[in-house]
Amino acid sequence: MSSPSQAIIAINIPPEFGGRPLFEGYDPGTFYDESIAPDGKPRPEAAAMHEILAGMPLDVFEERRQLADLSYLVQGITFTVYSDGRGTERLFPFDLVPRIIPRHEWDVIEKGLAQRVMALNFYLQDIYGKQRILRDKIIPRQLVQSCKHFRREMMGLNVPRDIYVHIAGIDLVRDSRTGEYLVLEDNARSPSGISYVLENRLVMRRTFARAFEVSEVMPVDHYPNELGRILRSLSPRSGDRPVVVLLTPGLYNSAYFEHCFLAQEMGIELVEGRDLVVVDDVVYMKTIHGLTRVDVIYRRVDDDFLDPLAFRADSLVGVPGLMNAYRAGNIALANAVGTGVADDKAIYAFVPDFIRYYLGEEPILKNVDTYLCSRPDHLSYVLDHLGELVVKAVGESGGYGMLMGPSSDKKTIEDFRVRLKADPRNYIAQPVIPLSRCPSFDPATGTMSARHIDLRPYCLYDGEKVTIVPGGLTRVALQKGSLVVNSSQGGGSKDTWVLRGDGGQEA
Amino acid sequence: MLSRIADSLFWIGRYMERADNTARILDVNYHMLLEQPPDTYKLRWDPLIAITGERTRFYQRFEEANAQTAFDYLGYSADNPNSIAQCIILARENARTIRDRISRELWEDINGLYHKINKLRDEGxxxxxxxxxxxxxxxxFHGVCDATLARDEGWHFLQAGCALERAEMTARILDVHYHQLVEGPQILNEARSHAWVAVLKSVAAYEFYKRQHSHIEPTQVAQLLLLDPRHPRSVRFNLGVLQNSLYAISGSVPGSYANEGERLTGRAHESLTYDSIDEIFSGGLHDYLEEMQATCRTIGAHISQTYLYYAVS
Incomplete structure (x- = not known):
């Protein structure tokens, strides 16, 4: 840690933390606990780390926690909250207790995700091509074409190497009742969070170096290389070194840090819409010595804002004429335009059918049971059971537009009832899944408590195989009892360890 | 290099330099006035506001310039786009925008300074x-840049920003003080001499001056701040740095120029090299300095047009 940082904020350990043991009074409770088995002993995969943590006095742990926070602040890995007229920097809370996955579990997850990503790509290729799946009535035509992320402009457009989803973030949860991993949602547009996976690991390695000596944790830092390789392979021009850029909406986007981070790691130019210009259906960037041709754009700008001539005319962050260049085959975009028709929460219900239809395989990872409010029979069930279900708006993400039935008051539920009836296509409902939990530290009270978590692995598809960085982003609902892990809703994150073996003494 | 990135580096240089210069003149003035008779007091805060080019906005807000109002306005005010805090915020914003293109140390340093001044404000x-x-x-900032940045085109845009800002700032400091002290209302000799010392100190040139001259002489002060090729805050020195950076960016060789910005920089630097201080005084120092500041602004505009915001046909 550099010295100017020390001057910014001093480390301050509450005296009452003293030398109390960290896990004093820890209660794994009745949910599946990722660290502690029902018999009260640590699970084999978590045993080595648990021993280190359990032997660590509270004040020592707290000091490390504050140093870790400080390193995020110094690096500016913060988001800005405007409350008193000037911006206040907030950290995305990072919890120091890692989530640990044994190898045999990861092997299943990896295969299941690869299968899913392949199927999503076949589906998109089909939907914007021959539409066999609609003719075979595997999924209702009406449902696909009413999706607000369905892009007519993509019909019949040949995307480079037939890849639509190059990068997918697929959210998994573990059901406490069965111990099984379930897919909660697909993110096939521009999933964010990978920079936290890499930074969290960096901070953990510095903070708990010894734990890495005794646990065989699989590395994650090859992600940018792998992504860079895929992006370069998309170039429509053969021969010389392709020019790949990352298109960002700019500084005020909440994922801006990630955009910078990835551009730097991949050694590509980070550009804003105003840096690019389209001349005769060719994309260029403006440099100090004139225009330079661009071949591949890793875009972190939504479809709607990508090209004001094709989509929303009021977009200030897009590139006028980009869609024409795309159609002319002069530029590759990752992910392709129109992938939102694969991660719509109503379409989600059909992904297991996609797997069967395109791959002829049974899905390895199950979906959560999903009621489509567009179906009258499902809608009437949902309306009768609003208090027990989770209702989600199909096109939203980030925990917005969501009803948590069991924890909502009557008024909120009735509000949703009205909305559901007015626009059933826009909603799905699912039973509440009792998510697994992981020990997490509460700095306010200095206690370790079990908190609900999910997992977002990041999948890369190069047209032949799917590569998944071991682990992914574990998000944690830091509020007691909360099942909502989104950062916009007060969630934090954890480092995720996939072990080379299954942990324990024998491994 | 993307034009936008070059633009950010250029402005990081300018904003950091502007913040630094403003802090210097505030600080020196404050310390000098601690030992001054109160009647000269009022007279001596107004020029500071003038140096930053903020008189109109300042007097809309405050009745008089004193240590507190000057500090409020030049130090932290969000209404003053040139306040130190605003300069640091903008430098940080530019650095944040291009953090993938600068060293991690440089970003952390600018970010650290931003948090530091916020903390100082919060602590009163x-x-x-x-x-x-x-x-x-x-x-x-200069140390981290020097020790961690590659000497590529980006470096030269950063250098150009710093040098241009510093040249203009030194010319303005000299202009305002000269106007006040020589052409303005008569004040005590003792106070005047103190004021010249403050000018020298605000550009860290007092010791260098004293090594060469036994007493304070306005002509000599002007000679040093304008024409001395050895002092890193003189106008001539900085136009030399600017010229070298512009050459490095365009590939021009000394004695030639590739664009209007280079031509004007070269011409101004020639003039500072070959004009004598006596000539400058007989032609009128104020006019000379005004023209020099205007030239700096024009050079900035041309750098922008040539490299940063050119039209695409």
Whole structure:
């Protein structure tokens, strides 16, 4: 840690933390606990780390926690909250207790995700091509074409190497009742969070170096290389070194840090819409010595804002004429335009059918049971059971537009009832899944408590195989009892360890 | 290099330099006035506001210029786009935008300075410690740049920004003080001499001056700040740095120019090299300095047009 940082904020350990043991009074409770088995002993995969943590006095742990926070602040890995007229920097809370996955579990997850990503790509290729799946009535035509992320402009457009989803973030949860991993949602547009996976690991390695000596944790830092390789392979021009850029909406986007981070790691130019210009259906960037041709754009700008001539005319962050260049085959975009028709929460219900239809395989990872409010029979069930279900708006993400039935008051539920009836296509409902939990530290009270978590692995598809960085982003609902892990809703994150073996003494 | 990135580097240089210079003149003035008779007091804060080009906006807000109002306005005010805090915010914003293109150390340093001045404000720290932190921040900024940045085109845009800002700022400091002290209302000799010392100190040139001259002479002060090729804050020195950076960017060789910005920089640098201070005084120092500041502004506009915001046909 550099010295100017020390001057910014001093480390301050509450005296009452003293030398109390960290896990004093820890209660794994009745949910599946990722660290502690029902018999009260640590699970084999978590045993080595648990021993280190359990032997660590509270004040020592707290000091490390504050140093870790400080390193995020110094690096500016913060988001800005405007409350008193000037911006206040907030950290995305990072919890120091890692989530640990044994190898045999990861092997299943990896295969299941690869299968899913392949199927999503076949589906998109089909939907914007021959539409066999609609003719075979595997999924209702009406449902696909009413999706607000369905892009007519993509019909019949040949995307480079037939890849639509190059990068997918697929959210998994573990059901406490069965111990099984379930897919909660697909993110096939521009999933964010990978920079936290890499930074969290960096901070953990510095903070708990010894734990890495005794646990065989699989590395994650090859992600940018792998992504860079895929992006370069998309170039429509053969021969010389392709020019790949990352298109960002700019500084005020909440994922801006990630955009910078990835551009730097991949050694590509980070550009804003105003840096690019389209001349005769060719994309260029403006440099100090004139225009330079661009071949591949890793875009972190939504479809709607990508090209004001094709989509929303009021977009200030897009590139006028980009869609024409795309159609002319002069530029590759990752992910392709129109992938939102694969991660719509109503379409989600059909992904297991996609797997069967395109791959002829049974899905390895199950979906959560999903009621489509567009179906009258499902809608009437949902309306009768609003208090027990989770209702989600199909096109939203980030925990917005969501009803948590069991924890909502009557008024909120009735509000949703009205909305559901007015626009059933826009909603799905699912039973509440009792998510697994992981020990997490509460700095306010200095206690370790079990908190609900999910997992977002990041999948890369190069047209032949799917590569998944071991682990992914574990998000944690830091509020007691909360099942909502989104950062916009007060969630934090954890480092995720996939072990080379299954942990324990024998491994 | 993307034009937008070059633009950000250019402005990081300018904003950091502007913050540093503003802190210097505030700090020196404050300390000098601690030992001054109160009747000269009022007279001596107004020029500071003038140096920053903020008189109109300042007097819309405050009745008189004194240590507190000057500090409020030049130090932290969000209404003053050139206040030290605003300069640091903008430098940080530019650095944040291009953080993938600068060293991690440089980003962390600018980010650290931003958090530091926020903390000083929250703690209600006074002018002296605040200015000190900004000046140290300025030194560290140059040190971190020097020790961690590659000498590529980006470096030269950063250098160009710093040099242009510093040249203009030194010309303006000299202009305003000269106007006040020589052409303005008569004040005590003793106070006047103190004021010249303050001018020299605000550009860290007092010791260098004293090594060459036994007493304070306005002509000599002007000679040093304008024409001395050895002092890193003189106008001539900085136009030389600017010229070298512009050559490095375009590939021009000395004695030639590739664009209007280079031509004007070269011409101004020639003039500062071959004009004598006596000639300048007989032609009118104020006019000379005004023209020099205008030239700096024009050069900035041409750099922008040539490299940063050119039209695409």
């Amino acid at each position: 720290e006074g002018l002296s410690r605040f200015c000190d932190a900004v000046k140290r921040g300025g030194h560290r």
